[in-house]
Amino acid sequence: MTASTVPTSLPQTAPGLLVRGLTTTFDTSRGVAIAAADVDFDVAPGEVVGLVGESGSGKSVTLRSIMRLIREPGKVTGRVEWGGRDLVAMPAEELRRVRGGEIAMIFQEPMTALNPVLPIGAQIEENLVAHTDLNRRQRRERALELMNIVGIPAPERRLDEYPHQFSGGMRQRAMIAIALACSPKLLLADEPTTALDVTIQDQILKLLLDLRDRMAMSVVLVTHDLGVVAATCDRMAVMYAGRIVETGTVADVFACPNHPYTRGLLGSVPRSGQSRTMLQSIDGTPPNLTDLPDGCAFHPRCSFATEICLKQRPPLDLVGTDGRRAACHHHERVAAAEPIL
């Protein structure tokens, strides 16, 4: 199921991304919203990690916090280690070189993330200006090459066109071309294929996997689509109300979910795992981030909940080998429940 040839557990000194206790809060008129809480995860070189969860669970906020893109009145605490350096405390110029050069991000909404008044070519080339010494001609060549890589037809002409002249799918590809411009070591991809039809989606995901293999690029892939996770990711993390509630290799998590929320998500995927169904919502609604329930945030929607779930928040504990963790008081009961796949 997973195409990984890379070891999935690594010593602490290995290069890669190490996120520890990442917490992002926003002061809103209705109180403090905790959009990401105590998020821990690692991404090893060449590894593809899927980040899944319902809308509003904090996936985009987590990626933005890693890139230090959260603005006032948002506050970010915790540690984001990249190749042994802490991004959260890094000086501005050093951070600038990491952004776009070593770590690139694909935004969720290409329509608003592309500058409407600059040609696509210019938006690719300015990355190269910021991070390489390529001259004008070489930059143009690289831009053309990138347009070919992501499969935009007639790239010569398209480089001089503006975002509004591109269709949704083409904009998405242009966005990916921009992110890949400087051959980053880590790609934070926020739903990179949501706007695309299935064939193009497959091409793009293949492309990402190919780059992973050739350049040992790591990917954090945010998606709603568990089919995509099954087909492309080595490991996955499930988010609920700003917290990671379960993480492990894709094979392990799919085979035997340890958290009732994961179980609910997987319940909506057909047995073959081939068809791409969107995450089906579980009964009930996600909690209000400014007024989270006591104990486990999932308990109001949980069929396994007992007294303790209302009082005590379950920690994200190891529940197996290969970095398998789950945050549920009753993970054993959940794991032992009748299989859903």
Next chain:
Amino acid sequence: MPLFSFVIRRLLQMIPTVIFILVVTFVLVRMLPGDPASAMLGDRARDADVNRINHELGLDQPLIVQFFYFAERVVTGDLGNSIGLKVSVASLIADRLPVTLMLTVMSAVIALVLSVPLAFVAAMKREKLADSVIRGTFQVGLSMPVFYVGIILLTVFAAQWKLFPVGGYGTTLPDKLYHLFLPALTLALSFAAVLMRNLRASIINVMNAEYVDFAIAKGLRSRVIMIKHILRNALISTVTLFGLQIGTLFGGAVITETVFAVPGAGRLLIDSIYGRDYPVLQGLTISLAVLVSLTFLVTDILQAWLDPRIAR
């Protein structure tokens, strides 16, 4: 090339505008109470003299006849002769309009130089001390009438400190710029205040756009982000305002020229109103109107260049 056809289209659109201005000018001028003959001869003129002069000037003809006569000459480029000054209106305008033009261009440049960097600082330091000081100062400038600002500047910088001439106009270009500096500054202050306020709001708006976050995520240098991503987008709405304000700026130039005794079109305009000098008045109004239309065209082109979504 889309921009080229865009310019042609806009030039063609100017034709009905100019025709409309021609009619309005002609009518407005004749709606002024009094007539050139009375203005020339004074209060004690005899009716017979007034009638004779009006006949010589063709002003006893029916209005519609006068209009076609006037329109025919304008189309051939002949604006007639001044009634009071006995010289051709064209030569008068050629003499005076460049002075006003230089004054407005200078004040537009000063306004931009003042407002763009300050709007940036105010937007970046939003709701902080620098923002309040900048906005407060401009607010004071905005609430004072142009002639009052002019008189203050004149008193302080020209009369007391003798840094600038009290009035008039030079002969060489540097001398002219030197003479026009205070009037241009006077004119620029309220203009700069309007631009600053608009640009500040626009920058704040653009700074929150996703594409600015994306530009940061791309690791671009902050100078590039500010100029290519923030300022470029923020200027789109300010350029529109700039164009709309040019007309006001010409209006302000009339007052400023009077305060600083600058021999420009503004002074000529006022003199021709007092003298009921219809040909001069008509000629000037048309020239100013064409000039303002051309400025609109330039701002439209500028805007199409700034925002590629327009020129299509």
